[in-house]
Amino acid sequence: MEANPMTQDIRPEITPEPPAPREAASAAMSEARSAEVPDTTFGVIEHPDPIINCRDVNVFYGDKQAVFDVNLDIGRHQVISMIGPSGCGKSTFLRCLNRMNDTIDIARVTGTIELDGQNIYDPKIDVVPLRARVGMVFQKPNPFPKSIYDNVAYGPRIHGLAKDKVELDEIVRTSLERAGLLGEVKDRLDQPGTGLSGGQQQRLCIARAIAVSPDVILMDEPCSALDPIATAKIEDLIDELRENYTICIVTHSMQQAARVSQRTAYFHLGYLVEVGETDKIFTNPTHKLTEDYITGRFG
Amino acid sequence: MSDHMTQYTEGHTVRAFDAELEQLRTLVLQMGGLVIDQLQRAVNAIRKRDIGSAKLVVEREATVNQYDIDGEELIFNLLAKRQPMGADLRMIISYIRAITDLERCGDEAKKIAKIARRHIEDGAEIDADFDESTESMGELAVEILRTAVEALDNADAENAIQAAKEDARLDAEYKRSVRSIHDAMISQPALVDVAADHVVVIKALERIGDHAKNIAKYVVFIVQGKDVRHVKAKALDRDA
Amino acid sequence: MNKIGDPGAAGRPISADQAMARVNASLRKRYGAERRFRVYGIASVTVGLAFLALMMISIVGKGYSAFQQTYVDLDIYFDPEVIDPDGLRDQESLMRANYNTLIKDSLLFLFPEASGRRDRRALGALISNSAAFDLQDMVITDPLLIGQTRRVSVLASADADMLNKGKISRTVPESERRVSDQQIAWLETLRDRGRFEKRFNTSFFTHGDSRDPELSGIWGATKGSFYMLLITLALSFPVGIGAAIYLEEFAPKNPVTDFIEININNLAAVPSIVFGLLGLGVFLNFFSMPRSAPMVGGLVLTLMTLPTIIISARASLKSVPPSIREAALGMGASQMQSTFHHVLPLAMPGMLTGTIIGMARALGETAPLLMIGMVAFIVDIPQGLFDPSTALPVQIYLWADAPERAFVERTSAAIMVLLGFLVLMNLSAIILRKRYERRW
Secondary structure (H helix, E strand, O other), X not given: OOOOHHHOOOOOOOOOOOOOOOOOOXXXXXXXXXXXXXXXXXXXXXXXXXXXEEEEEEEEEOOEEEEEEEEEEEEOOOEEEEEOOOOOOHHHHHHXXXXXXXXXXXXXXXXXXXXXXXXXXXXXXXXXXXXXXXXEEOOOOOOOOOEHHHHHHHHHHHHOOOOOHHHHHHHHHHHHHHOOOHHHHOOXXXXXXXXXXXXXXXXXXXXXXXXXXXXXXXXXXXXXXXXXXXXXXXXXXXXXXXXXOEEEEEXXXXXXXXXXXXXXXXXXXXXXXXXXXXXXXXHOOOOHHHHHHHOOOOO | OOOOOXXXXXXXXXXXXXXXXXXXXXXXXXXXXXXXXXXXXXXXXXXXXXXXXXXXXXXHHHHHHHHHHHHHHHHHHHHHHHOOOHHHHHHHHHHHHHHHHHHHHHXXXXXXXXXXXXXXXXXXXXXXXXXXXXXXXXXXXXXXXXXXXXXXXXXXXXXXHHHXXXXXXXXXXXXXXXXXXXXXXXXOHHHHHHHHHHHXXXXXXXXXXXXXXXXXXXXXXXXXXXXXXXOOHHHOOOOO | OOOOOOHHHOOOOOOHHHHHHHHHHHHHHHHHHHHHHHHHHHHHHHHHHHHHHHHHHHHHHHHHHHXXXXXXXXXXXXXXXXXXXXXXXXXXXXXXOOHHHHHHHHHHHHOOOOOOHHHHHHHHOOEOOHHHHHHHHHHHHOHHHOOOEEEEEEEEOHHHHHHHOOOOOOOOOHHHOOOOHHHHHHHHHHHHOOOEEEEEOOHHHHOOOOOOHHHOOOHHHHHHHHHHHHHHHHHHHHHHHHHHHHHHHHOOOOHHHHHHHHHHHHHHHOXXXXXXXXHHHHHHHHOOOOOOOXXXXXXXXXXXXXXXXXXXXXXXXXXXXXXXXHHHHHOOOOHHHHHHHXXXXXXXXXXXXXXXXXXXXXXXXXXXXHHOOOOOOOOOOOOOOOOOOOOHHHHHHHHHHOOOOHHHHHHHHHHHHHHHHHHHHHHHHHHHHHHHOOOO
């Protein structure tokens, strides 16, 4: 018997012939297999219980178009993750959802984004209450250089949510509690938030966002500046928050998207290529671009 | 739609991943080739009283097992290091199952070879009817296994479905053979020993057909993303 | 050993040994260059420090003596005949009396040989003109002094002071110096008798300008500078910070704001004399504001420092990480809440630093003040924003121009005071920054 079976020449007579190109089964199938962005999004864009409906959303930066005709429903009390290579428009799209793009002079958004049936780009809509309903957590933890307490209390204060100090204390406490931070900071609420570790800072930002009782929390790569343990804590927190909030998360980590979200949307060159249940997207995506991206063939 | 298994192994940004998937593909292909050869030789050993083949098959069983061990280790490492997704994940999961199925086929081939060796060493008489059913079933089993392994390497769902359907023929042949052995045992009680061995042999061939069918279904899983393990072969190409 | 391009070198263009040899060969050159550069740097720093030391030594060497002033102890007989021959003892006659006679008499008592008119005058020139006024003050506050003899310390004249401080060389021929041999002899006699005394020069810090160097001081100029800086600070800080906040946080990015930005940057580089001309044309000629007034000076310096303050304030606003703005806006804060709650507190130390540095520049500025008449000889201490006054640097300029020997040390002393203020202001800027700066 040979010592190493691998060196044996036991290749069978199977000669894998170079396959002959076959006729495509259907046009849709061929489109799915091509590396071109599709005209319409693959998968199911609708959701039975949507909180946000986006229709024909286009975003322009000056003459440059960054997002093309995105149609997407975001389900209530669900985590939807948006993935795609850098510059694919996922962050830009996310920022449309609470009109953060308004802060950029040259940005222009067309189409409709309805939050519970109300178009947020309606000229009558005021962004201040909108942003209270749709909170945001950013890539780099950005607590205000104030005390932990003031960080969380800031939102309720400017929106006048608390009637008195007792109520404000309660809001701060529950927000920190929900963000899983209370145990770590309850003895030093008067210390600066910037003195916390990166992961704690990010959870502080989440606490700050939920202090104004939003319906939706947008997260723009919330873990990209954190170590794996801090990342795991945030992911666990996201899963817990899902009970009360709708969460849209943009992430560069496909594993993270797979871990935390129920639905996944894949963006490419400003187009929403495919959207579907996370389990389906990561095991058996329909479109070739999605497949190539999740299997690490580009991006 | 599908071209060749290499389209599933190639094109990753991390080229080391390509190399590892290619290594896995080659390993399964070699293992498949070896197991087909084992089966072929085992059937020949029975039919042609070829003691050399019988011994070789029994000897090489260890090599088949080594493939099983190496393949599983390779896949462990791949899963740990690369966190495969999508088609990569389907391919790797299918390959680990295919390796198991091939290893079982190897076991069955060894079983046949051992019976052949015993027959030859004992100088037992073989009934011509038995011989014929061994030959036809053996050929069919080799054919199905070969088609399945080829389909796996070609990522060819159509041929895979074909192989899966062929298994029905093998099953029919098996039933027919069992019945005829039954009849023979009643009419010729002296043949009972040989007949019992023969039942084991054709049962092994029937099992090999089942394993080959499994492998064929994995091809469908890789290519179409559908889990068809428990779908009847006849229903396979209904919406392929 | 592999050769270059040898494929046996496992894909390397040159072998490892060769690479090492080449690296080692180039190391000596690299270290040499590094050493040379270090030497250049140290040499530059040394030269710079040497010039600074030279300047400081020259200024301090010339100026330190101005902080002391020579006084002469004289036994003054408050002669009732001279002060108040009529015995009225009323304010008016006490005011009118010739106190110089008392001093001359006292000197004549010491040097009876000086009998001629010329000698008497030369003797009198040893004592400052202000001595008579000091005696007058003494008598008016205490009329009982009349008829008594008191040892009074009177201010020596600038010439006597200079001689005492050794600033007048005795080797120079008599005709070429302001003090005669006779006067030198008298002064030496006075010194030998222990009647010379050097005291801290308080009048330098309490007086305005004067024709008599021993009487001149910087208080008038300091107060003028203070009023001007007050105006400058009160106007340029709010206007500058306001403009910076608007431009940085609120203004849309368009050609108009770009144009404004370019203009601000250009204004910061405009020579200061141009601002002086502008002040002359606008504030004096058009608005008919008074000349030499701290108000006008302050306005001109405001114009001059505004661009600097705007630029530094914008820079400190820019240095506030955008993530803070995003965080506030993302919470639903309005643009103004985001700016005033979060951005401004973080930018404030930088803005204050910029303002203080701008103020320090304004404090040291002369050229624009020349154009609006602040270069005048003004004795009175300004009491308000519209009183004629001068400024510290202008005072230095005036004194530097004065022919009297004694103004040389005063010029340097004034420079020292000005430098002291500048160091103080810059120090406070550094302390502010160190103290309130936040790090990310």
